[in-house]
Amino acid sequence: MYSERASSLPHVVAWWSVTTAVRESRILPDGCLDIIWQDGRVFVAGPDTTAQVGCASPGSRCFALRFGSGTGPGVLGVPASALVDQQVPLDALVAPATVRRLASADDPLAALTAFAAGRWADPDPVMVGLASAARSGRPIAAIAARCGLSARQLQRRSNAAFGYGPKMLERVLRMQRAVSMARRGSPFARVSAEAGYADQAHLAREVRAMAGVPLGVLIS
Structure with missing residues (x-):
């Protein structure tokens, strides 16, 4: 089971799941x-450059905040480029006592939101526009x-906000559009044209490179 909603923080989505x-x-x-x-x-x-594959145990619970438009680095105090393709314990980035309070919270989502709000820094408006x-x-x-x-300036600011440069950001978000269209039932030829790929073969190569499986398998 998975659910999400807009957070009280701008450009942030709150989500939770139970396996x-x-x-x-x-x-x-x-x-x-x-x-x-x-x-x-x-x-x-x-921020990932390729799909992360995992397997949780039955009953496992997750509560989380997803930071879009380059908002996460301001909360964490590190550039996104330091976190690419990694899962990093929060106590490696902020005071362990703070993390212990979050870990033991009765309402983890509310605790995470309060934590982020207390460390909030307005994101780079250029990067918000870029996203x-x-x-x-x-x-x-x-x-x-x-x-x-x-x-060079665009690359540096994009690395700090998103973890990678603008070209990679374009590839990632183009794939997101393509997968969303395919899941709604659009034929792959139409997906490739409307999502901005050169042709259907280009779509297939990009999805396989970043998702690890063909588009048909991904949406099945």
């Missing part, structure tokens, strides 16, 4: 990082040009 049976889960890259409470353990799931453009399939080069950023 009812042993099954493999495949978590796709999404340009975000998460702070997760799982059965009393609190850790950070950094919005990438999610909608608009060219992100226009964002950089409008803000007067050089390619």
Whole structure:
């Protein structure tokens, strides 16, 4: 069972899950990082470049905040590039006493939200615009040009906010759009055209590279 809702914090989604049976889960890259409470353990799931595959035990519970648009690094005090493709115990980043309070909280989601609110720093507005453009399939080069950023400046700020550069962010969020369309029943040829791929073969290569399985297997 999985549920999510908008958090009281901007660009943040609150989610929770309970595992009812042993099954493999495949978590796709999404340009975000998460702070997760799982059965009393609190850790950070950094931004991914490829799918993470796991298998939780029946009865396992998770409560988490998913930080989009580059909001997570401000809360954690580290650039997203330090967390790419990693799961890092939260007490490696903040005071262990704070993490112990989170781990033992009666309402983990409320505790995580209060923790994040107390450390909140407004995200880089250029990176918020960059993420919005990438999610909608608009060219992100226009964002950089409008803000007067050089390619090097854009790369550095994107690395800090998302863990990787703008080209990788575009690839990740394009795949998210494609998978969402395919799950709604769109033919793969239409998905490739509307999501911004050169052709269906390009779609197939990109999904397999980042998800680890073909698109048909992913949505089955």
